[in-house]
Amino acid sequence: MKTExxxxxxxxxxxxxxxxxxxxxxxxxxxxxxYNVYMVVMIRFWVFAAFVIALAARSPGGIRSATRTRFPLQQIARGVILVAEVCAMVLAFVNLGLIQSHAVFACYPLLVAALSGPVLGEKVGWRRWTAIAIGFAGVLIILEPGFAVFSPWALIPFVSAFMFAIYGLLTRFVARKDPASVSFFWTGVIGAIAMTPVGLWHWQAMLPSDWLWMGALCCTAIIGHWLLIKAYAVAEASAVQPFAYLQLMFIALLGVFLFGETLRPNVAIGACVVVAAGLFTLWRQRIKAVEPPQI
Incomplete structure (x- = not known):
C-alpha cells in the first residue's frame, strides 16, 4: 500500500x-x-536504444528476457507510432510554436478515453463523454477555425496527440502480459530501427556547439523517462498523472521568454478548457477503478 x-x-x-x-x-x-527534424529524432532514438539495451543487459535475464514478448506485432507498432509521433510534434514546434502545439496536444488523455472503448473494450460513461466533448470544444477555441487564417500546421499537434493516444492504449494492452521493462526495451530499439533509414537519408553536418545541444536533448529524454518511471513506481499513476499538465506552464515560460512566442487569449482559454476536461476524465477513471463491480 502506498504511503503519504x-x-x-x-x-x-x-x-x-x-x-x-x-x-x-x-x-x-x-x-x-x-537541422532536419528526422535526423534530430533519429539521433535521439539511437541514444534511447543504447540506453535501453544497456539497461536490459544489466537486468536479470539480460537482453534475451527483455525481448521476450507475448505481443511482437503490437510492440513493433508501439515503437513505430511513438517515433512518428515525436517527428510530428517536433515539426509542430518548429512551424507552430511550443505554446500552441502543447495546448492542442493536451487533449491526448481525452482521446485515450474516447478510444479506450473500441480499442480495449472499456466502458466510457456519459460523464466522460461529456468531458471529451467539452475538451474538443477547447481545442476549437485554440485553433479558431473561421476566425483567422487557418494554418494546416495547426492539425499536426492534434495528429500527434492521436498517435500518442494510440501508443498509450497499445501500451496498456501489452501490459496485460508483458512487463514494463520489455515494453521499454521494444520502444527504444524499434523506434531507432524505424527512424534510421529516414534520418540517414536527411543527414546534415552539425556545428560542434549544436552537438552539445544534441547531447543535452538525449540526456533530457533519458532523465525525463527515468523520472516518469520512478513516479509511477512510488505512487498510483491516477494520483500523479494530473501534475503532468504542469508541463504546459513550463512550456509557456520557455515559449515566451526564450523563443519570443505570444500566449494569445484564445490559446490560454482553450488550454484551460482542455486541461479541465482532461483532469475530470482522469478523476472519473480513478473513481471507476475503485468502484466495486456491479452484479
Missing part, C-alpha cells in the same frame, strides 16, 4: 519530469529549426 510520503515523492517526481520534458521540447524546437 510515497505520494508526495511521486508528485515531486512527476513535476520534475514535466520540467525536464519541457526543456527537452525547447531543445527539440531549437535543433529542429536548424
Amino acid at each position: 510520503q510515497n505520494l508526495k515523492l511521486g508528485i515531486w517526481l512527476m513535476v520534475a519530469s514535466a520540467v525536464v520534458f519541457a526543456l527537452q521540447d525547447g531543445i527539440s524546437r531549437h535543433l529542429g529549426g536548424a
Whole structure:
C-alpha cells in the first residue's frame, strides 16, 4: 500500500519530469529549426536504444528476457507510432510554436478515453463523454477555425496527440502480459530501427556547439523517462498523472521568454478548457477503478 510520503515523492517526481520534458521540447524546437527534424529524432532514438539495451543487459535475464514478448506485432507498432509521433510534434514546434502545439496536444488523455472503448473494450460513461466533448470544444477555441487564417500546421499537434493516444492504449494492452521493462526495451530499439533509414537519408553536418545541444536533448529524454518511471513506481499513476499538465506552464515560460512566442487569449482559454476536461476524465477513471463491480 502506498504511503503519504510515497505520494508526495511521486508528485515531486512527476513535476520534475514535466520540467525536464519541457526543456527537452525547447531543445527539440531549437535543433529542429536548424537541422532536419528526422535526423534530430533519429539521433535521439539511437541514444534511447543504447540506453535501453544497456539497461536490459544489466537486468536479470539480460537482453534475451527483455525481448521476450507475448505481443511482437503490437510492440513493433508501439515503437513505430511513438517515433512518428515525436517527428510530428517536433515539426509542430518548429512551424507552430511550443505554446500552441502543447495546448492542442493536451487533449491526448481525452482521446485515450474516447478510444479506450473500441480499442480495449472499456466502458466510457456519459460523464466522460461529456468531458471529451467539452475538451474538443477547447481545442476549437485554440485553433479558431473561421476566425483567422487557418494554418494546416495547426492539425499536426492534434495528429500527434492521436498517435500518442494510440501508443498509450497499445501500451496498456501489452501490459496485460508483458512487463514494463520489455515494453521499454521494444520502444527504444524499434523506434531507432524505424527512424534510421529516414534520418540517414536527411543527414546534415552539425556545428560542434549544436552537438552539445544534441547531447543535452538525449540526456533530457533519458532523465525525463527515468523520472516518469520512478513516479509511477512510488505512487498510483491516477494520483500523479494530473501534475503532468504542469508541463504546459513550463512550456509557456520557455515559449515566451526564450523563443519570443505570444500566449494569445484564445490559446490560454482553450488550454484551460482542455486541461479541465482532461483532469475530470482522469478523476472519473480513478473513481471507476475503485468502484466495486456491479452484479
